Amino acid sequence: MEIANEATPAASALVHQPSSPGAAPAVVAPEDKWQTYAAVPLNLMVTFPLKEITLSRLSSLKPGVVLHSTWAATQDVVISAEGVFLANVSFEPVGTRLGVRISNFTPRLDPIAKQSSSGTKTSSHDREDSASPLLKDLWLDLSVCVGSSQTTVSDTLQWNTGDIIALDRELDAPVGLLLRNRILGYGRLVLHGGCYAIQLSEIAPRAEGLPHCSA
Numbered sequence: 001m002e003i004a005n006e007a008t009p010a011a012s013a014l015v016h017q018p019s020s021p022g023a024a025p026a027v028v029a030p031e032d033k034w035q036t037y038a039a040v041p042l043n044l045m046v047t048f049p050l051k052e053i054t055l056s057r058l059s060s061l062k063p064g065v066v067l068h069s070t071w072a073a074t075q076d077v078v079i080s081a082e083g084v085f086l087a088n089v090s091f092e093p094v095g096t097r098l099g100v101r102i103s104n105f106t107p108r109l110d111p112i113a114k115q116s117s118s119g120t121k122t123s124s125h126d127r128e129d130s131a132s133p134l135l136k137d138l139w140l141d142l143s144v145c146v147g148s149s150q151t152t153v154s155d156t157l158q159w160n161t162g163d164i165i166a167l168d169r170e171l172d173a174p175v176g177l178l179l180r181n182r183i184l185g186y187g188r189l190v191l192h193g194g195c196y197a198i199q200l201s202e203i204a205p206r207a208e209g210l211p212h213c214s215a
Contacts, residue, residue, distance in 0.1 A: 038154035056136035094166040145176040
């Protein structure tokens, strides 16, 4: 992980005063607690959700298909670590690589509209003899990984609004289609009705669990 073009404050020095015999134990400052985990590595991902899709349609995806989202191109996207929200960011090139600039640290409150799966449930007298015909109507949450990076807890704690984070992705590289943390394919980022979408260029022969979503 790189922070480009922005200075970040140095970590504050922590001073521990020796306690006298019989004295009450000193209260551990929050900074002291974080120092214990300062070197823990984190996988960062910049993502946005797509509209829900059924397993049946997912199995029929092929290059050229466009999958839509309700995420407006005018809105910031999210950078997260291990699935946990960290900040809202906007795209910012860093040389030949894609980067993001931190806008704020406030999670979105408005839910992303999803297609309703109502009407897809099968009544008891309509049930098949096996589960396979029912699974085709299973709704799945897909997302697009625009880029990723690696960092540590210590570096993340020093983030400030306006900082730029360089991602592990060239500007012209494809973005990843994700089901949870599994890469299902790759494509290019496009706009549809003012919202982000992905036009598939490659379908993975099998879903691979990857530590990050770089192509």
